[in-house]
Amino acid sequence: MPCSLLRGLITAVFLSLLAGCSSPESPQEVAAAFWQAMADNDAGDVVDFSTLTESAEFDSYKRNWTNAVPSFGRVVIEGREANIVTRLPAEDGSEGERLELITYLVQGAEGWRVDYQRTGEAILNPSPFRGIMGELNKLGEKLSQSFSSSSDDFEASMDEFARDFETYSSEMSRRAQEAMDDFGETLQDAMKELQESVEEALKDDEQAPPEDRIILEQAARDLDNKGEALDDPNMETLADASRTLSETGDRFTRLSDETFNRHRKEWETKLAEIRAETEAFFANLGQRFSSEG
Known part of the structure; x- marks a missing residue:
């Protein structure tokens, strides 16, 4: 594609985001x-x-962003501060790979401005949770596909996610107990709904x-047992809960087509909601580390 046409498309994307305003x-x-x-x-x-x-002072965060068209996710506005989940092409240019970061903004006399230093720090000194977030994104793609595909990769990925939970247990517990309490309660409610x-x-x-x-009875028992353990959440109980969700998804794939298809939409929706809550938890946790680190 000619460079002029590519640049025109990029410009059109951003102009549409500006929604016709003379200035953002x-x-x-x-x-x-x-x-x-x-x-x-x-x-x-x-x-x-x-x-x-x-x-x-412009240093481009020591990267080449030429033609890097972002996509935006969750937006959080709290008073005069805001942050936006931002996905950009990965640094190594791997096809389909996206770098997920947070664009931080502050509101001053002249309106909203991107916090250049804070946004750059997140790029130049990435959080140790980037790997976990990447894993969550991969899990999201698997969940959005059919559960009837091989569950081995899903279970292995979720198990690795659980191990990552435990790896950061000590430090995260010290700095983010409140976030864990909130997430534990949310996850417990979601697991209860899935159990029901x-x-x-x-x-x-x-x-x-x-x-x-037999499969469904065992799934209900495990969801109940691990959900109760979230009454006093810590990184280990959250890891156990994640494994239980992995096993539940695996069990669903072993159901007969008739049983599975009857409830497929509802179960996929509930698991997708749990994934979204987990992503929000890690975004919250990352912000805590950024502000306290």
């Missing part, structure tokens, strides 16, 4: 304009849309094959 005003608009300036290697515009005060859904399936499917009933 909302955090999302400013973040889009900032990353467009980074893609253009335009130090002047970077100064205009960020807290950087001198063009001479499984129990409802047992009640409705009295004629289901005996093998299916």
Whole structure:
């Protein structure tokens, strides 16, 4: 594709994000304009849309962002601060790989501006949780696909995720107990809902094959037991809960097609909700580490 056409498409994407405004005003608009300036290697515009005060101080975060078109995720606005999940092409240029980071913004007299230093610190000194977030993204892709595909990779990935939980247990427990308490309560409620859904399936499917009933009964018991352990959450109990969810997904794949397809949509929805809550937990945890580190 000719460079001029590619640049035109990039410009069109960002212009659409600006929604017709003469100048970016909302955090999302400013973040889009900032990353467009980074893609253009335009130090002047970077100064205009960020807290950087001198063009001479522009260092592009020691990376080449040419034509790096971002996609944006969750937006959190708290008073005069905001942060936006931002996904950009991976540094090594691997096809399909995305670098996930947080664009931080502050609101001043001139409106919203990207916090240049804080955003850069997250890029230059990545959090140890980036690997875990990457794993969560991979798990998300697996969950959005059919559970009928091989579950071996899913279980292995979730088990690795659980081990990562335990690796950071000591440090994370010290600095993020409140976040763990909130997440533990949310995860416990979600596991309870999934357990009730499984129990409802047992009640409705009295004629289901005996093998299916055994699978569902064991899934309900494990969800109940591990959910109760979250009354006093720590990194180990959260890891155990993640393994139980992995095993539950694996069990669903072993059901007969008739039983599985009857409840597939509901179970996929509940597991997707759990994944979203987990991603939010790690985003919260990453912010705590960034502010306290």
